[in-house]
Amino acid sequence: MWVSVCLISLVSTGCKTTERTTPDPTDATPVQRLNQFSTQHTEAGILKWTLVGDAAASFHQDFVEVKNPTVEIFEDGRLAIRLTSKKGIHFLTGADKDNLHLSGDVAGISENGKLYTEALEWWNKSGRLYAPNQATVVRGDSTWVGVKMQANPTLETVKMEKNQFRIYPKDENTDELE
Numbered sequence: 423m424w425v426s427v428c429l430i431s432l433v434s435t436g437c438k439t440t441e442r443t444t445p446d447p448t449d450a451t452p453v454q455r456l457n458q459f460s461t462q463h464t465e466a467g468i469l470k471w472t473l474v475g476d477a478a479a480s481f482h483q484d485f486v487e488v489k490n491p492t493v494e495i496f497e498d499g500r501l502a503i504r505l506t507s508k509k510g511i512h513f514l515t516g517a518d519k520d521n522l523h524l525s526g527d528v529a530g531i532s533e534n535g536k537l538y539t540e541a542l543e544w545w546n547k548s549g550r551l552y553a554p555n556q557a558t559v560v561r562g563d564s565t566w567v568g569v570k571m572q573a574n575p576t577l578e579t580v581k582m583e584k585n586q587f588r589i590y591p592k593d594e595n596t597d598e599l600e
Contacts, residue, residue: 455479459488463520471495473512486512493522495544495575502575503532520546534577535561551575562593
């Protein structure tokens with residue numbers, strides 16, 4: 423009889439439905455921790471990006487926080503940019519699903535230049551990079567500094583506000599300007 427009561431109690435408490443909420447980052451406790459972490463995102467079988475890190479912590483299946491991440495973003499099957507930072511977040515659910523957020527000494531290298539900032543987001547659906555604060559794009563000896571940067575992953579097309587730049591013609595593709 424006592425076993426039946428315990429089983430009924432366990433079944434009834436185990437079947438409760440709970441609302442899914444995003445954890446408060448200041449009070450979040452990881453559900454799982456991993457040493458060495460890697461994942462990739464594909465669409466229709468085509469590789470879009472990879473994420474590799476030294477360690478990771480999963481939070482309520484809403485996001486994964488990655489230590490020292492390296493992100494490679496691909497366009498048309500080719501590496502478009504390689505990004506590194508101190509911390510990364512891969513969003514797993516909601517409107518931000520498959521978006522990435524990098525912070526702390528973010529650096530990126532593409533065939534069209536280098537990118538430096540303290541915080542960078544990868545908006546997966548639109549295929550855009552976004553740096554809300556100051557960002558620096560370097561091509562050869564030319565530098566471009568601004569805020570609210572939006573760019574494609576190859577850094578071929580970049581938009582920023584509050585621009586400051588030093589551009590040398592030798593660093594620009596003059597064929598495209600004619």
